Amino acid sequence: MGDRAVCLLSGGLDSAVCLAKAVHDGFEAYALSFDYGQRHAVELQAARRVAQRLGARDHITVPVNLRLFGGSALTADIDVPKGRDTASMAQGVPVTYVPARNTVFLSLALAWAETLGASGIFIGVNAIDYSGYPDCRPEFIEAFEKMARLATRAATEEGPAIRIHTPLIALTKAGIVRLGAELGLDFSLTHSCYDPDAQGRSCGACDSCLLRRAGFAEAGIADPLPYRV
Amino acid sequence: MGDRAVCLLSGGLDSAVCLAKAVHDGFEAYALSFDYGQRHAVELQAARRVAQRLGARDHITVPVNLRLFGGSALTADIDVPKGRDTASMAQGVPVTYVPARNTVFLSLALAWAETLGASGIFIGVNAIDYSGYPDCRPEFIEAFEKMARLATRAATEEGPAIRIHTPLIALTKAGIVRLGAELGLDFSLTHSCYDPDAQGRSCGACDSCLLRRAGFAEAGIADPLPYRV
Numbered sequence: 001m002g003d004r005a006v007c008l009l010s011g012g013l014d015s016a017v018c019l020a021k022a023v024h025d026g027f028e029a030y031a032l033s034f035d036y037g038q039r040h041a042v043e044l045q046a047a048r049r050v051a052q053r054l055g056a057r058d059h060i061t062v063p064v065n066l067r068l069f070g071g072s073a074l075t076a077d078i079d080v081p082k083g084r085d086t087a088s089m090a091q092g093v094p095v096t097y098v099p100a101r102n103t104v105f106l107s108l109a110l111a112w113a114e115t116l117g118a119s120g121i122f123i124g125v126n127a128i129d130y131s132g133y134p135d136c137r138p139e140f141i142e143a144f145e146k147m148a149r150l151a152t153r154a155a156t157e158e159g160p161a162i163r164i165h166t167p168l169i170a171l172t173k174a175g176i177v178r179l180g181a182e183l184g185l186d187f188s189l190t191h192s193c194y195d196p197d198a199q200g201r202s203c204g205a206c207d208s209c210l211l212r213r214a215g216f217a218e219a220g221i222a223d224p225l226p227y228r229v
Numbered sequence: 230m231g232d233r234a235v236c237l238l239s240g241g242l243d244s245a246v247c248l249a250k251a252v253h254d255g256f257e258a259y260a261l262s263f264d265y266g267q268r269h270a271v272e273l274q275a276a277r278r279v280a281q282r283l284g285a286r287d288h289i290t291v292p293v294n295l296r297l298f299g300g301s302a303l304t305a306d307i308d309v310p311k312g313r314d315t316a317s318m319a320q321g322v323p324v325t326y327v328p329a330r331n332t333v334f335l336s337l338a339l340a341w342a343e344t345l346g347a348s349g350i351f352i353g354v355n356a357i358d359y360s361g362y363p364d365c366r367p368e369f370i371e372a373f374e375k376m377a378r379l380a381t382r383a384a385t386e387e388g389p390a391i392r393i394h395t396p397l398i399a400l401t402k403a404g405i406v407r408l409g410a411e412l413g414l415d416f417s418l419t420h421s422c423y424d425p426d427a428q429g430r431s432c433g434a435c436d437s438c439l440l441r442r443a444g445f446a447e448a449g450i451a452d453p454l455p456y457r458v
Contacts, residue, residue, distance in 0.1 A: 065292065147375070
């Protein structure tokens with residue numbers, strides 16, 4: 001049996017590929033999702049399907065109501081932008097940014113990892129198709145890892161230092177799609193859209209849909225998801 | 230109107246003194262408490278009283294169910310140790326340690342601070358009456374502050390860098406009691422016990438009660454709380 005790792009799993013393309021990589025690398029995977037008041041709660045169903053199919057040892061969904069703080073189009077009543085080109089996506093921090101989201105998610109992953117005696121946390125951030133989120137960059141991940149060493153039993157040498165694994169950090173979206181295909185991931189289990197309809201169908205036009213579709217197109221692989229437009 | 234600051238408020242002695250200090254220093258205080266499945270939920274009532282009395286601009290209690298992860302006497306079914314001397318308290322990480330608790334709390338404070346445009350977070354940790362918690366030490370706080378700069382809009386210079394204020398970090402428990410008295414804090418509003426009875430009365434013998442009582446005794450100030458023993 002391999003080392004344990006906590007794997008952040010939103011149910012989106014990136015986190016599913018990231019979990020597949022952790023399992024492929026021999027980790028015993030503990031998948032962790034959050035119900036944080038996101039508009040696209042349908043992704044939590046996707047997370048459940050992905051965790052099950054990939055053989056995660058356990059899967060917890062933790063409710064953390066980030067709506068209490070407001071401040072993002074993903075959690076408050078602000079419109080999700082549609083049909084933007086990648087140049088405008090890259091300008092500044094977008095309204096879909098949820099303040100300190102990855103910090104909150106990694107901290108809760110750290111709490112579970114310490115309890116499990118896990119040696120790693122997997123997170124599917126990537127810094128290439130840069131979406132303007134400050135908490136997706138390597139400098140942030142390194143600073144979090146350093147802080148985590150001082151925050152836990154590792155600081156007093158009563159526990160392992162916990163490594164933050166970011167296998168997607170240097171990949172383009174097309175590269176992520178290719179890696180997922182190599183690992184045999186069933187892409188139809190994943191969900192990426194920020195603004196799905198009542199049936200859970202993707203809008204096809206929000207930043208997340210556009211990046212996903214461009215990635216599949218560039219990789220020359222068919223995206224099995226149905227889109228409204 | 231002063232700068233905004235998010236103040237972590239458990240309802241215990243230390244966090245109440247810390248909030249009083251933030252208000253005294255001219256910050257517009259936003260008090261933040263957590264319902265994390267702690268045994269001593271009576272402290273949340275204390276937090277409400279303290280926030281109100283000290284004139285916090287707002288007070289939110291965020292549910293974060295750390296029981297989902299288990300691993301601590303404060304959240305799982307492990308007995309709270311009683312009647313220990315300070316020497317045994319100082320040995321290793323105690324069972325009342327909640328894995329990565331301060332990291333989780335500071336991360337959520339960071340999310341709120343960023344939404345509010347606050348310039349600071351106040352946390353009542355102290356490293357002198359060292360209780361064996363790794364996440365109460367200055368090295369941890371510094372590493373968290375550095376990580377926070379990279380995690381938020383401050384990283385792209387679209388927001389302020391958020392400072393972590395730890396006004397109690399170099400104080401003994403007696404020093405904290407004296408500071409609270411100087412600031413005019415009504416100590417009867419606070420709650421410290423890890424294992425209160427059904428009426429909310431303090432046990433008088435857990436680590437937290439023992440440290441509190443020793444602090445009041447050393448400061449030569451009467452503790453207004455009733456104790457069972």
